[in-house]
Amino acid sequence: MTWGFLHLKLLLPADASHWGPRRLRAVLLHEFAHIRRHDTIPHMLTQFVCAFYWFPPLVWLAARRLHEECEHARDDLVLESGVKPSDYAEELLGLLVPGFIPSAALAMTGRSELEVRLRAILDEKTDRRPITRRTAFIVAIFGVSSTAALATLQAPNPSASQSAAAAPANSASTATQPPKSTPEKLAVTCVDSDGKPVAGAEVHLYQFVGRSDEGRFVHSGPFTTDGRGKAVCSDATLYDGGNFDRWFYARVPGRLVGAGRSAKWTNRAAFNAENRVVMQASKTVDGHVTLPAGFDPTKVTVRVRTLHIATGPGAMDYESFPREDSFPGLDTSLPKIFDCRPDPKGRIQLSDVPVRGWLYLVTSAVGLGEAQWSNIRNRENNFDQPIHIAMEEEGFLSGRVLSPDGKPAVGMKVTARLSSSGCRQNLYLSSFRAVSDAEGAFSLPGLPQTEVVLTVLDPKKNWTFRPLENILVQPHQDPKLTLKLESGVRVGGRVLTTDGKPVGGAAISAVASESGGPGLADDQTDADGRYELRLPGGDAYLYFNSLPDGFAYPTPQIVKRLQIKPAEDDVQHLDFTLQRKPK
Structure with missing residues (x-):
């Protein structure tokens, strides 16, 4: 927060030393915007006006509105400095994750403003240019004039009020005004395995906010179910012209736990539109973490990455709550519930674990590589035995990313994803991410001793990169990689029905080998059925990974094999035809 009047000082919380560079930059730019805009002056004047005109509620409403607009203006200044909207929204939300609120979050925003600010940050149509001095002068004159006019208002004469009360009911002054429409409130229903309502359940709601390619899931709650098992939650949130995507997590601590999803996507029918969550019996599970000599168990964090709750006897009879980075906002959700730290002896305890389910x-810990545990391969293990997790010293990867002409590539997203094959069978294919700096440098600490696949993504999609497979990560060894991007070849076309009509909402992807391999590019067809992929040199196999309702997947699944050569001309008319499912 910014402190002082004549001699301003910037105060940061004690945990700021553990922030990453992206979060620290976002917070500093936000607070420097206070100073640049001289916000302390209007803030003090506002407080003076509220103290002097303390009774009229409009004064307090105006003060609150002024504060909200100031926050939007500071956000605009941060975005004008070059910070990516999705990155800024992610850091803003990260500061508001439960358990981290007492730090800089309170200085930056209030929880009630979060959704409004996130929408404004992610809205590309917003004009973020500052107003001119002439406009500011006119607004200031209008504000002073309005304040003077409000100050002269008198309370109504009691006799006049009585006369008005005695006026005929059909007078124009008492004409009934049409009721204002209110946003739709979501209602979540929780039932037990027998279908009976669950009262007193704690319900958490996550709704997708923003564009489909840059949005994230935003938390609201907890809410509590009534005697009918219903919890009235926050307003319904839509994106991309009427789509919605919602995740639910519910629990009765120490007794029941449940999860669910409700969604509607382009050209697909909605599912679980009634927002129903079936809850199952839960229990507390003990465990133990072992570390190499010299490491402190209390510095380790054990996280639930994904929770599967069995709802029936079949292999696919389960509901999930994925705390994965492919669901931004869910990956850091509810740390007080899903994260824990061992005690000095390495003992851990996980609450509200489903009696029948999988974890x-x-x-994670400084200097140690990620360790994993799951009972997914032994589904009969219903946590009757304590969990044991063994950690090892970390592996490390670093290097530079270069553009096709050999210059440092700034802002490239470098990802090391655990391999599904190799010296160690990884239970969960975790991803470790970094962004290249002004010198093109990147570093990826905290890697386990295993093989990884390394990819580089250009956010602007001007360049591409063929992933590096089977890179062996070992402690105390850093290969210092040089990753050179390619201009690539653009491959595009249309997806049509058998009668030549465009198919929108079909997801098409390219992978490195016929058996799958790392992904090279992906896109979704627009309303005219068009797609475009930028592919690196070498083999590329195209397939449809998602289709709108009513269409059948091609057989075989791979619809095209390409051999991309450097400097090859773009492929512009690679069209595909989809068959409709028989009715």
């Missing part, structure tokens, strides 16, 4: 657990 993926991962660990």
Whole structure:
């Protein structure tokens, strides 16, 4: 927060030393915006006006509105400095994750403003240019004039009020005004395995906010179910012209736990539109974490990465709550429930674990590589035995990313994903991410001793990169990689029905080998059925990974094999035809 009047000082919380560079930059730019805009002056004047005109509620409403607009203006200044909207929204939300609120979050925002601010940050149509001095002068004159006018208002004469009360009921002054429409409130229903309502359940709601390619899931709650098992939650949130995506997590601590999802996507029918969550019996599970000599168990964090709750006897009869990075906002959700730290003896305890279900657990600690545990391969293990997790010293990867002409590539997203094959069978294919700096440098600490696949993504999609497979990560060894991007070849076309009509909402992807391999590019067809992929040199196999309702997947699944050569001309008319499912 910014402190002082004439001599301003910037105060940061004690845990700021553990922030990453992206979060620290976002917070500093936000607070420097206070100073740049001289916000302390209007803030003090506002407080003076509220103290002097303390009775009229409009004064307090105006003060609150002024504060909200100031926050939007500071956000605009941060975005004008070059911070990516999705990155800024992610850091803003990260500061508001439960358990981290007492730090800088309170200085930056209030929880009630979060959704409004996130929408404004992610809205590309917002004009973020500052107003001119002439406009500011006109607004200031209008504000002073309005304040003076409000100050002269008198309370109504009691006799006049009585006369008005005695006026005929059909007078124009008492004409009934049409009721204002209110946003739709979501209602979640929790039932037990027998279908009976569950009262007193604690319900957490996550709704997708923003564009489909840059949005994230935003938390609201907890809410509590009534005697009918219903919890009235926050307003319904839509994106991309009427789509919605919602995740639910519910628990009765020490007794029941449940999860669910409700969604509607383009060209697909909605599922679980009634927002129903079936809850199952839960229990507390004990465990133990072992470390190499010299490491402190209390510095380790054990996280539930994904939770599967069995709802029936079949292999696919389960509901999930995925705390994965492919679901931004869910990956850091509810740390007080899903994260824990061992005691000095390495003992851990996990609450509200389903009696029948599966967990993926991962660990993190400075100087140690990620360790994993899961009972997914032994589904009969219903946590009757304590969980044991063994950690090892970390592996490390670093290097530089270069553009096709050999210059440092700034802002490239470098990802090391655990391999599904190799010296160690990884239970969960975790991803470790970094962004290249002004010199093109990146570093990826905390890796386990295993093989990884390394990918580089250009957010602007001007360049591409063929993933490096089977890179062996070992402690105390850093290969210092040089990753050179390619201009690549653009491959595009249309997806059509058998009668030549465009198919929108079909997801098409390219992978490195016929058996799968790392992904090279992906896109979704627009309303005209068009797609475009930028592919690196070498083999590329195209397939449809998702289709709108009513269409059948092609057989075989791979619809095209390409051999991309450097400097090859773009492929512009690679069209595909989809068959409709028989009715």
